[in-house]
Amino acid sequence: MTSTPSAAREIPLRNGNGNGSTNPGEDLTRTVSSSFGTLDNLSKSPTATFHSTPSSYGGHQKPSTKQLKPFHTEDIKILLLENVNKTGQEILRKQGYQVEALKSSLPEDQLIEKIRDVHVIGIRSKTQLTASVLKHAKNLIVIGCFCIGTNQVDLKYAAENGICVFNSPFSNSRSVAEQMIGTIIMLARQIGDRSNELHQGIWNKVSAGCWEVRGKTLGIVGYGHVGSQLSVLAESMGMKVIYFDVVNLMSMGTSSQVHSLDELLKQADFVTLHVPEIPETRNMISTHQLEQMKQGSYLLNASRGSVVDIPALIKAMQAGKLGGAALDVYPNEPAGNGPHFNNDLNDFTEDLRKLKNVILTPHIGGSTEEAQSAIGVEVAESLLNYVNLGTTSGAVNMPEVSLRSLTLDEPNHLRVVYIHKNVPGVLRRVNEILGDHNVDKQMTDSRGDVAYLMADISNVNISEIKALYQSLEDLGSRIRTRVLY
Ligand SMILES: NC(=O)C1=CN([C@@H]2O[C@H](COP(=O)(O)OP(=O)(O)OC[C@H]3O[C@@H](n4cnc5c(N)ncnc54)[C@H](O)[C@@H]3O)[C@@H](O)[C@H]2O)C=CC1
Numbered sequence: 001m002t003s004t005p006s007a008a009r010e011i012p013l014r015n016g017n018g019n020g021s022t023n024p025g026e027d028l029t030r031t032v033s034s035s036f037g038t039l040d041n042l043s044k045s046p047t048a049t050f051h052s053t054p055s056s057y058g059g060h061q062k063p064s065t066k067q068l069k070p071f072h073t074e075d076i077k078i079l080l081l082e083n084v085n086k087t088g089q090e091i092l093r094k095q096g097y098q099v100e101a102l103k104s105s106l107p108e109d110q111l112i113e114k115i116r117d118v119h120v121i122g123i124r125s126k127t128q129l130t131a132s133v134l135k136h137a138k139n140l141i142v143i144g145c146f147c148i149g150t151n152q153v154d155l156k157y158a159a160e161n162g163i164c165v166f167n168s169p170f171s172n173s174r175s176v177a178e179q180m181i182g183t184i185i186m187l188a189r190q191i192g193d194r195s196n197e198l199h200q201g202i203w204n205k206v207s208a209g210c211w212e213v214r215g216k217t218l219g220i221v222g223y224g225h226v227g228s229q230l231s232v233l234a235e236s237m238g239m240k241v242i243y244f245d246v247v248n249l250m251s252m253g254t255s256s257q258v259h260s261l262d263e264l265l266k267q268a269d270f271v272t273l274h275v276p277e278i279p280e281t282r283n284m285i286s287t288h289q290l291e292q293m294k295q296g297s298y299l300l301n302a303s304r305g306s307v308v309d310i311p312a313l314i315k316a317m318q319a320g321k322l323g324g325a326a327l328d329v330y331p332n333e334p335a336g337n338g339p340h341f342n343n344d345l346n347d348f349t350e351d352l353r354k355l356k357n358v359i360l361t362p363h364i365g366g367s368t369e370e371a372q373s374a375i376g377v378e379v380a381e382s383l384l385n386y387v388n389l390g391t392t393s394g395a396v397n398m399p400e401v402s403l404r405s406l407t408l409d410e411p412n413h414l415r416v417v418y419i420h421k422n423v424p425g426v427l428r429r430v431n432e433i434l435g436d437h438n439v440d441k442q443m444t445d446s447r448g449d450v451a452y453l454m455a456d457i458s459n460v461n462i463s464e465i466k467a468l469y470q471s472l473e474d475l476g477s478r479i480r481t482r483v484l485y
């Protein structure tokens with residue numbers, strides 16, 4: 001699906017270029033993108049959005065009217081890093097946004113420079129959007145993670161500053177699971193080593209230490225989207241599957257959940273890791289855990305680099321404890337493609353690279369045409385739904401709020417989006433402000449310290465919008481106000 005969100009279809013065919021005329025033949029997609037105006041051109045443009053920029057990132061200071069960040073039709077600036085798929089880029093460009101797409105991530109100083117004036121940023125797993133970076137992002141309203149993981153973003157800081165974060169929760173799960181299947185067989189048959197040898201002209205036809213996977217036990221750590229998909233594929237090859245997860249989950253096929261990580265490590269011939277990067281999973285596999293593993297077993301990590309203690313793994317491999325290992329992720333991954341053997345990162349030390357039957361891949365678990373294309377569409381649509389309509393469905397750090405339709409085709413209708421601190425008394429005060437008009441629909445929800453209110457109101461004259469906006473901005477609870485009409 002690459003079309004404009006359905007709710008947007010109900011947006012009237014208005015001319016957002018500032019001359020105020022209605023053009024029924026105008027392209028819908030373009031019309032939606034035209035729903036940004038400025039305080040200055042209010043009288044000229046019937047379709048406009050006000051955005052506020054937090055004057056301090058705690059959201060404590062009230063902004064003055066001067067701090068309103070107005071947009072003309074093409075004023076939405078989007079920065080896409082890390083080679084976001086063309087599918088996503090095209091959806092965003094079709095909206096008329098200004099899109100700059102770069103192939104790699106950026107070092108922090110360059111990121112800070114670039115992020116200063118963009119309204120939207122799209123990243124993948126590499127770009128670190130920490131609080132110290134985000135505090136420079138004065139105009140940022142939304143972040144799109146064109147991947148599954150969101151550990152690279154300070155989600156709490158973003159929410160507290162009115163920046164919504166989206167990801168693609170399962171578009172690449174199958175790709176990771178398939179890579180695991182391939183890698184399990186490669187390790188079992190030492191295919192990486194045989195291939196490397198033959199690339200060097202060495203014929204080494206051996207069967208010692210090479211095994212079928214049929215009948216072997218696969219231990220999956222983290223039985224979410226990737227882990228459960230892998231479970232099904234592994235069973236179809238005749239493997240016995242056990243898994244460990246902090247949550248009680250339904251077993252796929254004939255797999256079974258075990259009660260502890262140690263229990264899994266003691267039973268599994270192959271251990272694969274599919275947990276998120278959180279404090280509890282840091283160095284989850286270290287010396288003790290490697291000691292629990294069966295002699296000659298295999299370890300595969302396609303989750304995050306911090307989950308495996310790499311020096312401990314090197315020691316276990318050197319001691320002959322494991323039969324092999326595969327790493328797709330590393331604690332410090334390079335920003336872009338190219339040779340990285342001689343940098344000062346410790347991820348690719350010679351000790352690791354010269355180990356036998358260790359397969360090293362450059363974080364490509366989710367890197368297939370299918371996955372990237374699907375992720376591009378999914379995240380780009382979430383971004384434009386958020387920018388154009390304020391909808392947070394699928395957000396990872398905000399409450400999920402959407403209203404069934406926009407009634408902007410009727411005169412004097414507008415949508416208010418009010419992100420505020422989740423403290424008592426706010427709704428009463430907001431509704432005192434909105435209550436002078438007719439509230440057609442309203443939804444509010446909270447997540448932790450942040451609440452999100454969306455209301456469609458009618459009977460508002462254009463001359464009243466500025467005052468309405470300012471009244472909401474003046475409330476002490478305000479994090480960000482947007483008025484779309
Ligand atoms: N190598 C690659 O290219 C890719 C890597 N990933 C990584 O894989 C991770 C897993 O992806 P999904 O399966 O989609 O995530 P998910 O959120 O669907 O599943 C993660 C599972 O891990 C479990 N879990 C959390 N903490 C745990 C702990 N301490 N011990 C055991 N289980 C725990 C959760 O309960 C959940 O069931 C992502 O967070 C991401 O970091 C994801 C996609 C591609």
Ligand SMILES: O=C(O)C(=O)COP(=O)(O)O
Pocket residue numbers: 124125126146147148149150172363364366367
């Ligand atoms: O989806 C994820 O979390 C991944 O790890 C894949 O990341 P990538 O998009 O390849 O940078």
